[in-house]
Amino acid sequence: MIRKYRIGNPIPTDAVVEEIIALEGEPPFFDCDSEGKKLSLKLEKKERVYGLGETVRGINKRGWCYISNNSDDPYHLEEKRSLYASQNFLLFDSDKRKLGVFVDTPGIVTFDIGYTDIDEMTISFEDFDADIYIIEGDSLLDIVKQFRQMIGRSYIPPRWAFGFGQSRWSYLTADEVRSVADGYDRAGIPLDMIYLDIDYMEKYKDFTVDEKAFPNFPEFVKEMKERGIRLVPIIDAGVKIEEGYDIYEEGVKNDYFCKKENGENLVAAVWPGKVHFPDFLNEKAREWFGSKYKILLDQGIEGFWNDMNEPAIFYTEDHLNEVFEQIEDYKGKNLDIRLFFAFKELVGSIDNNEADYRRFYHEYKGRRIRHDKVHNIFGYNMTRAAGEAFEKLTDKRVLMFSRSSYAGMHRYGGVWCGDNRSWWSHLLLNIQQMPALSMCGLLYSGADIGGFSADTTEDLVMRWTEFGIFTPLFRNHSAEKTRNQELYRFKNTEDFKNIVELRYALLPYLYSEFMKAALNFEMLFKPLSFEYEDERCAEIEDQLLLGESLMLAPIYRQNATGRNVYLPEDMKLIRFRSYKDYDEEILPAGDHYVRAELNEIPVFVRRGGVLPIATPKKRSTEVDEKDLKFICYEAQPGDYDLYTDDGVTRI
Numbered sequence: 148m149i150r151k152y153r154i155g156n157p158i159p160t161d162a163v164v165e166e167i168i169a170l171e172g173e174p175p176f177f178d179c180d181s182e183g184k185k186l187s188l189k190l191e192k193k194e195r196v197y198g199l200g201e202t203v204r205g206i207n208k209r210g211w212c213y214i215s216n217n218s219d220d221p222y223h224l225e226e227k228r229s230l231y232a233s234q235n236f237l238l239f240d241s242d243k244r245k246l247g248v249f250v251d252t253p254g255i256v257t258f259d260i261g262y263t264d265i266d267e268m269t270i271s272f273e274d275f276d277a278d279i280y281i282i283e284g285d286s287l288l289d290i291v292k293q294f295r296q297m298i299g300r301s302y303i304p305p306r307w308a309f310g311f312g313q314s315r316w317s318y319l320t321a322d323e324v325r326s327v328a329d330g331y332d333r334a335g336i337p338l339d340m341i342y343l344d345i346d347y348m349e350k351y352k353d354f355t356v357d358e359k360a361f362p363n364f365p366e367f368v369k370e371m372k373e374r375g376i377r378l379v380p381i382i383d384a385g386v387k388i389e390e391g392y393d394i395y396e397e398g399v400k401n402d403y404f405c406k407k408e409n410g411e412n413l414v415a416a417v418w419p420g421k422v423h424f425p426d427f428l429n430e431k432a433r434e435w436f437g438s439k440y441k442i443l444l445d446q447g448i449e450g451f452w453n454d455m456n457e458p459a460i461f462y463t464e465d466h467l468n469e470v471f472e473q474i475e476d477y478k479g480k481n482l483d484i485r486l487f488f489a490f491k492e493l494v495g496s497i498d499n500n501e502a503d504y505r506r507f508y509h510e511y512k513g514r515r516i517r518h519d520k521v522h523n524i525f526g527y528n529m530t531r532a533a534g535e536a537f538e539k540l541t542d543k544r545v546l547m548f549s550r551s552s553y554a555g556m557h558r559y560g561g562v563w564c565g566d567n568r569s570w571w572s573h574l575l576l577n578i579q580q581m582p583a584l585s586m587c588g589l590l591y592s593g594a595d596i597g598g599f600s601a602d603t604t605e606d607l608v609m610r611w612t613e614f615g616i617f618t619p620l621f622r623n624h625s626a627e628k629t630r631n632q633e634l635y636r637f638k639n640t641e642d643f644k645n646i647v648e649l650r651y652a653l654l655p656y657l658y659s660e661f662m663k664a665a666l667n668f669e670m671l672f673k674p675l676s677f678e679y680e681d682e683r684c685a686e687i688e689d690q691l692l693l694g695e696s697l698m699l700a701p702i703y704r705q706n707a708t709g710r711n712v713y714l715p716e717d718m719k720l721i722r723f724r725s726y727k728d729y730d731e732e733i734l735p736a737g738d739h740y741v742r743a744e745l746n747e748i749p750v751f752v753r754r755g756g757v758l759p760i761a762t763p764k765k766r767s768t769e770v771d772e773k774d775l776k777f778i779c780y781e782a783q784p785g786d787y788d789l790y791t792d793d794g795v796t797r798i
């Protein structure tokens with residue numbers, strides 16, 4: 148049962164697709180304090196709180212304060228309150244109640260979950276305008292399903308996007324991309340995609356290709372596709388200001404860019420230097436920007452990733468000028484402790500400066516609205532621009548995922564979890580973010596495997612790949628100037644080959660489970676507590692259920708050759724060294740120490756579970772979904788509901 152309550156006069160987000168009439172009065176369960184602009188809720192002893200999509204800390208969000216304020220923050224530390232996305236959906240779980248809450252507002256919201264008062268949750272707003280949806284149901288899974296039906300069906304990528312992708316910021320030329328493909332082919336490691344980061348563009352201009360570095364691009368795309376490898380270019384939110392650049396000129400002529408209070412186009416800066424931001428909230432501008440993806444589709448491209456769409460801002464022209472003026476005051480002075488830190492703050496706070504988000508406006512649904520009021524739906528509408536265009540441009544599915552998101556964006560694309568680091572703790576973070584993303588319908592998602600920033604190590608890449616083979620978006624990505632981390636560069640390439648091959652062997656299972664989750668509004672990754680009413684499960688933060696048959700217990704600690712695993716019921720342990728080399732053992736419910744050498748992947752088949760295993764191939768499209776072996780635990784192969792389709796037609 149879903150009940151909707153309206154507080155104030157919220158700006159619509161288009162997150163919800165069902166027509167739901169708001170009820171009179173205040174939302175139940177909460178204390179509503181309109182003066183303090185907050186809702187509060189007493190938490191039960193041991194009540195668990197789930198949700199919020201990709202955020203820091205564990206699966207149970209209780210014990211920290213999160214702020215929905217989409218931010219380009221490359222340090223995903225425990226102390227952070229905001230990352231790139233806002234998914235204002237929470238689930239409360241205790242003996243007394245099971246409750247879902249969706250807070251629908253495009254502005255900034257704070258979720259204090261037992262931070263200020265350990266037994267209280269408060270949701271506070273800058274403007275007390277929001278639609279609050281209260282969802283009750285028989286179980287957490289039932290509540291999630293109702294929420295997901297309300298926000299519409301999840302984006303479905305082409306099937307080849309379940310293959311492995313290699314990415315790196317700084318593949319500077321076509322030859323470098325070829326050499327990556329060669330490296331994989333030589334090592335015999337399967338690969339389906341190579342991602343192109345900003346380096347493929349001409350001077351970082353959206354929808355252009357650098358002719359020198361990537362001559363005859365359509366030919367190159369074709370050549371790679373004939374090898375079975377798809378190129379997936381990045382698109383950035385900012386449009387370079389440059390006379391003669393058609394996209395810039397069209398945008399200016401038609402008033403498609405975000406404007407300042409005085410009516411001039413906002414001048415901000417990102418990669419290309421000075422840019423304008425397309426007003427993705429303006430329907431006409433959205434349609435226009437979306438139509439530009441055709442430029443690359445026409446060159447044979449079949450997928451994209453949308454970046455910097457919080458939006459990230461290096462500086463705005465106006466703010467930078469103010470800083471230059473203020474710097475004058477410091478010249479010739481003795482920068483003592485106070486002045487020195489003030490100076491540092493002045494210069495150090497030019498990027499992603501909070502005040503800059505109040506310097507520009509949108510034309511949204513017939514109203515002029517200051518950006519900060521709708522900040523969290525900017526990236527969502529960039530991806531929506533693409534998604535709506537694809538529907539018109541092609542019958543085929545187009546790969547699309549975004550960095551920034553808000554509820555509703557899951558209908559148009561997936562997400563990757565942004566600029567993590569090559570830290571063991573970020574492998575655990577990746578594990579913990581997956582169920583929260585599933586809850587919100589962001590099914591096609593994953594993190595940068597091996598870590599984006601900082602130098603990685605072979606063992607970290609290996610353990611991370613061992614988890615990554617289970618995430619729909621399975622991509623190794625890293626930042627320029629960091630250690631190269633393509634799998635063929637390491638010593639034990641044979642192990643990497645076996646691990647990635649296992650992914651390809653599991654494709655029929657992963658694709659089936661993904662499709663069932665998308666079509667039936669279900670979760671792909673679940674915390675154990677969503678299916679087992681077992682006190683121990685309520686506290687498990689590093690094991691996940693994946694689809695109907697599997698439980699995962701990834702190894703995420705440096706130098707570990709095993710880990711503790713709790714089994715809420717008997718399960719069959721499969722210790723994979725490759726898709727055909729594994730041992731099986733039935734383990735009784737309870738605590739176990741499960742051994743797994745660096746090249747071994749422990750996977751648990753649940754009672755009644757069936758795991759189909761295909762013969763891996765070098766490309767996902769070559770995997771025969773009909774030719775399967777099965778690992779079963781108290782089940783028959785025929786019990787498994789395999790989902791197949793042509794993998795490319797939009798459904």
Ligand code: MIG
Nearest residue numbers: 316344345454550565566626
């Ligand atoms: O500020 O395009 O998250 O994946 O490699 C860096 C360069 C801009 C951020 C993305 C990252 C990408 C990088 N981009």
